[in-house]
Amino acid sequence: MEEIMELDKANMPREKLLKFGASALSDVELLALFLRTGCNNMNVLAFAHNLLDQFGSLSRLLSADYSQFKEVKGIGAAKYTQLNAIAELARRYYYSRGVEELTLKGPESVREFIQSQLTNAEREIFMVIFLDNQHRVIKHCPMFSGTLNHVEVHPREIVREAMKSNAAALILAHNHPSGRAEPSKADRVITERIIKVCLFMEIQVLDHLVIGRGEYVSFAERGWI
Numbered sequence: 605m606e607e608i609m610e611l612d613k614a615n616m617p618r619e620k621l622l623k624f625g626a627s628a629l630s631d632v633e634l635l636a637l638f639l640r641t642g643c644n645n646m647n648v649l650a651f652a653h654n655l656l657d658q659f660g661s662l663s664r665l666l667s668a669d670y671s672q673f674k675e676v677k678g679i680g681a682a683k684y685t686q687l688n689a690i691a692e693l694a695r696r697y698y699y700s701r702g703v704e705e706l707t708l709k710g711p712e713s714v715r716e717f718i719q720s721q722l723t724n725a726e727r728e729i730f731m732v733i734f735l736d737n738q739h740r741v742i743k744h745c746p747m748f749s750g751t752l753n754h755v756e757v758h759p760r761e762i763v764r765e766a767m768k769s770n771a772a773a774l775i776l777a778h779n780h781p782s783g784r785a786e787p788s789k790a791d792r793v794i795t796e797r798i799i800k801v802c803l804f805m806e807i808q809v810l811d812h813l814v815i816g817r818g819e820y821v822s823f824a825e826r827g828w829i
Contacts, residue, residue: 631662639652687812729779731746738770760796772806780816791814
């Protein structure tokens with residue numbers, strides 16, 4: 605019996621994390637660590653698994669509003685605020701690291717940063733990352749904000765900001781709150797317009813990333829840039 609108890613303990617999320625690192629834990633195990641306790645006669649692992657099943661994914665769970673949680677047994681204000689704080693902490697963590705550090709690690713890190721900023725936005729936001737002639741990040745900022753399914757983008761404003769920043773290259777990004785990342789015809793048209801205006805000012809557009817929920821599309825990877 606003691607051997608079985610020791611084996612169970614070794615497989616618990618906390619012990620597993622200490623032994624193998626956080627990356628070795630599943631979404632269920634990581635969520636269980638934050639929840640700490642179960643409910644409704646379920647242990648914390650079963651409770652975490654049940655939550656992910658009900659919401660469909662970790663992203664949807666952490667971006668859900670309080671009204672959605674009211675329908676879930678075992679989730680009160682305390683656990684809701686805890687989960688909401690986790691999502692915000694993750695977003696601030698990526699922001700505090702800055703794109704400057706992430707850029708040095710490659711395009712995947714830049715994409716992860718952009719996803720952390722745009723994935724859960726409730727309206728379309730158009731972000732631009734400004735880079736120097738060595739492709740080092742000068743700054744990044746959301747330049748245009750729109751509605752649930754549309755954002756009006758002005759290429760001249762992007763070029764004006766690039767000139768003020770002495771930028772030699774840009775990375776464009778915007779989100780689709782619907783969750784689907786597939787670019788629309790309008791997305792491709794505005795990208796072509798931005799490229800043409802930037803080309804006239806000798807500014808290179810390196811990529812345009814469209815962010816959905818758990819998915820993305822890179823114009824550069826598609827060969828569109």
